[in-house]
Amino acid sequence: MDFLKRNLFFILCGVGAAAGIALMITGMQAMPKVAAAMSESKTVYEGLGSIKPANQKSIDAEKKRIQSLLEDRKQVLDKAAELEKYTPLVEGVFPDGPDSKRVEFRKVYIGEVHKLLDSLHWGVPPTAAEIETAKEKINEEKLSGQLPTEPEGKRNFASEPGPRAAITKAQTIFLYAVPPEDDKPPERPASLQLAPGLKDTGTVEAPAPEDTWRAQVWYWIQKDVVEAIRGLNEEAAEAVKKEGGQAWLGTLPVKEMISVRISEFVPPKGELYAPAAPGGNNAALPPGTAESVFTGTASCETYDVVQFTIKAVMDQRDIPLLVQKLCNNSPHTLVRTAYKYNPPSKTMADKIWGPEPAVNVILEFETIMMGDVFRKWMPKEVCDKNGIKCPEHKAGEKEGG
Numbered sequence: 001m002d003f004l005k006r007n008l009f010f011i012l013c014g015v016g017a018a019a020g021i022a023l024m025i026t027g028m029q030a031m032p033k034v035a036a037a038m039s040e041s042k043t044v045y046e047g048l049g050s051i052k053p054a055n056q057k058s059i060d061a062e063k064k065r066i067q068s069l070l071e072d073r074k075q076v077l078d079k080a081a082e083l084e085k086y087t088p089l090v091e092g093v094f095p096d097g098p099d100s101k102r103v104e105f106r107k108v109y110i111g112e113v114h115k116l117l118d119s120l121h122w123g124v125p126p127t128a129a130e131i132e133t134a135k136e137k138i139n140e141e142k143l144s145g146q147l148p149t150e151p152e153g154k155r156n157f158a159s160e161p162g163p164r165a166a167i168t169k170a171q172t173i174f175l176y177a178v179p180p181e182d183d184k185p186p187e188r189p190a191s192l193q194l195a196p197g198l199k200d201t202g203t204v205e206a207p208a209p210e211d212t213w214r215a216q217v218w219y220w221i222q223k224d225v226v227e228a229i230r231g232l233n234e235e236a237a238e239a240v241k242k243e244g245g246q247a248w249l250g251t252l253p254v255k256e257m258i259s260v261r262i263s264e265f266v267p268p269k270g271e272l273y274a275p276a277a278p279g280g281n282n283a284a285l286p287p288g289t290a291e292s293v294f295t296g297t298a299s300c301e302t303y304d305v306v307q308f309t310i311k312a313v314m315d316q317r318d319i320p321l322l323v324q325k326l327c328n329n330s331p332h333t334l335v336r337t338a339y340k341y342n343p344p345s346k347t348m349a350d351k352i353w354g355p356e357p358a359v360n361v362i363l364e365f366e367t368i369m370m371g372d373v374f375r376k377w378m379p380k381e382v383c384d385k386n387g388i389k390c391p392e393h394k395a396g397e398k399e400g401g
Contacts, residue, residue, distance in 0.1 A: 094378070095379050102206040103206050103207075105216075106200065109219060119226060120226060120230055120233070121233075122177035123173030125351050126166050134161040134168065166348060171250075174237070176351055177257045192260055193262060195211060195218050196214075210385065218262045221367060222260050232322050236253050249352065252354075256312060258312055265304050265306060266297070275364065278338045278361060283311065287307065297368065307367070308364075313353065313359070319363070332365045337361070337364070338362045342357075375388065
């Protein structure tokens with residue numbers, strides 16, 4: 001059983017290929033077909049009045065088909081409506097709240113993004129100060145004769161400040177990450193993406209409604225990603241502890257969250273873009289067009305679509321479990337996976353990955369945001385820019401009313 005679980009990714013690839021992992025379990029991607037069928041039935045239904053009573057059997061059959069389509073549509077929308085966790089960070093900011101609400105949103109949003117990252121028990125490789133501390137400790141142990149020794153012919157990492165500091169640091173965290181304020185692309189990109197226009201400027205000037213909405217959508221997606229990674233690592237940590245071991249970066253599935261990057265709404269027409277390649281520390285960007293993914297899904301009158309990528313260093317065998325946690329009962333669909341071997345550090349003085357082989361992986365997803373669920377919050381500027389027909393809100397009406 002353990003063999004099957006740990007090698008599930010290879011089994012899935014051999015049996016179902018990419019489509020087996022990428023199918024949407026909620027059925028939301030069937031909505032275009034439902035909408036098209038309903039449009040066709042509407043035309044037929046409107047012409048039923050001219051049919052003579054002699055064709056009552058045909059009329060009843062067509063009415064039954066229309067009712068079936070309506071029920072299918074309701075089931076899809078009901079499933080989407082269950083996504084209650086998708087609520088605005090600040091009440092009253094959407095769809096067209098006052099400037100004061102958007103100022104409040106910016107403060108709350110920045111704080112919540114940092115809370116997401118902190119929940120992952122993240123850390124960075126050892127700093128110069130930590131390496132210096134390790135050096136002093138080594139000197140003290142040498143003088144007292146307490147320095148650990150290795151068998152002859154083997155490298156003694158305990159006597160080297162860099163490796164010792166790196167190992168010590170890795171044993172206190174669950175994964176490596178870079179906070180938003182330390183964003184220095186391309187070599188050191190922030191792990192989570194702060195939306196443009198929402199960075200703290202130190203002023204009371206309100207961010208634009210479009211920037212505020214973008215930040216909210218990106219937060220929803222990044223929250224899902226963080227919860228999936230945290231759940232996977234914490235479950236593994238509990239299993240390690242039950243066996244009497246130590247839960248640290250080297251014993252957990254996801255060892256580094258390099259980047260999470262999200263596109264704008266995917267337009268109906270676009271160009272074909274080359275996908276991001278795994279490897280390195282640069283952020284992986286989603287293509288942002290329907291032509292670049294095998295599903296071909298784009299925003300339409302029924303729903304909006306965004307794409308996002310996760311780039312991480314993790315145990316290859318746990319990729320299917322991460323995908324399952326992120327896609328199960330959610331609007332996210334896996335559209336591409338690519339990875340390459342992530343070699344261990346030769347110096348052992350920077351990032352430590354643990355005893356198990358790791359890969360540098362890119363997971364690419366698309367998210368379908370049902371109009372009936374999300375557009376009640378969408379600002380007018382966003383609706384107009386994307387040619388979306390959003391619900392009209394009367395003056396003084398509460399958000400989503």
